[in-house]
Amino acid sequence: MLVSAAPVPGLGWTVTAAMPSATALAPADTFQRTLGISLGVALFLVLAFTALAWRFVRHRAAEQAAAQYARSLIEAGLDPLVTISPEGEIADVNEATIKVTGVPREELIGTDFSDYFTEPDQAKEGYRLAFEQGSVTDYPLTMRHRDGTLTEVLYNAAVYRDSGGKVLGLFAAARDVTETKLAQAELAKQAKELDRLADLERFQRLAIGRELKMIALKREMEYLKQFAPAEGEESREEY
The missing domain is CATH 1.20.5 (Single alpha-helices involved in coiled-coils or other helix-helix interfaces)
Structure with missing residues (x-):
């Protein structure tokens, strides 16, 4: 609706209202719609x-x-746990790994996993097999502490992936078997000692048996001597 006002002589002001045509409304309507x-x-x-x-x-x-x-x-985890990148570098560790290596976490991360073992090539072969096969179990390694202390371990490792199936790295856990190996060595030592004692016992039995036979033979000879003629009597009988 359009409203207009105009003065009229003698009458004052007039107000006119009129409905605009559709054409007149089009620009405003388009603007509002836009x-x-x-x-x-x-x-x-x-x-x-x-x-x-x-x-x-x-x-x-x-x-x-x-x-x-x-x-x-x-x-x-009470055992040393570590995540390893496809390049063989340490990505993360737990407190147990820090204790067994004597190296702070910030120094461990980014270094080569194999640097902390007595046989680095064997350690590299271990994680290479894990990436190739998907996992390894009871892989024997010896960890070296910064102060030279050695820890015998068996490593279990498996790959982990993202949601798309891409291999991101390895999760590896080491089981300390130092005490077990020491116990096995002690048992082997004791078994060897038992074998030695058994051999000694067999020798003693043989020696004692031989000695007893000699004693029995000596007694038998002494017994037979009682019935043997004296040396002088044997000579008279010949004459």
């Missing part, structure tokens, strides 16, 4: 951005929770 669409698009973009931001925040929170859970699992 403005409405623009506001709708802007609102949609704001809502979409908010949803994406919320999803990102939730995803990051889930990742952090998973990382924290994995960290708690690693630290809960």
